[in-house]
Amino acid sequence: MVSELEAKRLEMLREIVPGMKRMAFLADFRYVVAWDEVQAAARSFALEVERFDVRSSEDISRAFEAAIEDHVAAVRIGIGGTTRPNRRLIIELASKYKLPAIYSAREFAIDGGLIAFGADYADLYLRAATVVDKILKGTDPAEIPIEQPTKFDLVVNLKTAKSLGLTIPYALVARADEVIE
Numbered sequence: 001m002v003s004e005l006e007a008k009r010l011e012m013l014r015e016i017v018p019g020m021k022r023m024a025f026l027a028d029f030r031y032v033v034a035w036d037e038v039q040a041a042a043r044s045f046a047l048e049v050e051r052f053d054v055r056s057s058e059d060i061s062r063a064f065e066a067a068i069e070d071h072v073a074a075v076r077i078g079i080g081g082t083t084r085p086n087r088r089l090i091i092e093l094a095s096k097y098k099l100p101a102i103y104s105a106r107e108f109a110i111d112g113g114l115i116a117f118g119a120d121y122a123d124l125y126l127r128a129a130t131v132v133d134k135i136l137k138g139t140d141p142a143e144i145p146i147e148q149p150t151k152f153d154l155v156v157n158l159k160t161a162k163s164l165g166l167t168i169p170y171a172l173v174a175r176a177d178e179v180i181e
Contacts, residue, residue, distance in 0.1 A: 030055070050070055
């Protein structure tokens with residue numbers, strides 16, 4: 001499931017940045033487990049991917065500077081304990097350096113990021129509440145099956161695309177659950 005999501009994210013980036021050969025993956029790797037999936041997806045698209053482990057706002061700033069020096073064409077931002085609280089900084093840096101970025105949490109696109117594709121957290125919270133209810137009613141947690149997310153959000157920020165000088169393909173906009181103009 002994770003590898004399919006990463007492949008879809010990279011495919012979307014390739015639609016937005018045709019001819020992309022190099023990209024960056026920026027995340028706090030103490031918490032993000034998708035590195036192998038990103039590498040596999042990148043290989044399937046003949047992309048080189050640079051890994052940037054960020055654990056502070058200073059690391060984030062340095063990572064963007066290094067990504068520019070490494071001539072990456074786009075950035076995949078992993079969501080976690082460092083990136084989520086620093087989302088405004090990340091969005092500002094992506095804008096400053098004119099780097100298209102894809103995120104896995106909708107609030108990034110809502111706050112000015114280019115595009116977000118990931119699990120619908122509201123749906124996950126409702127499903128988690130159902131599991132908690134079962135446990136409180138006496139169900140043994142070991143008997144409750146592990147569930148994968150089934151509902152995903154695609155949010156496209158056309159205002160950000162315009163500021164980056166990008167044209168989002170109509171087919172991608174048409175698939176979006178939310179379009180910010």
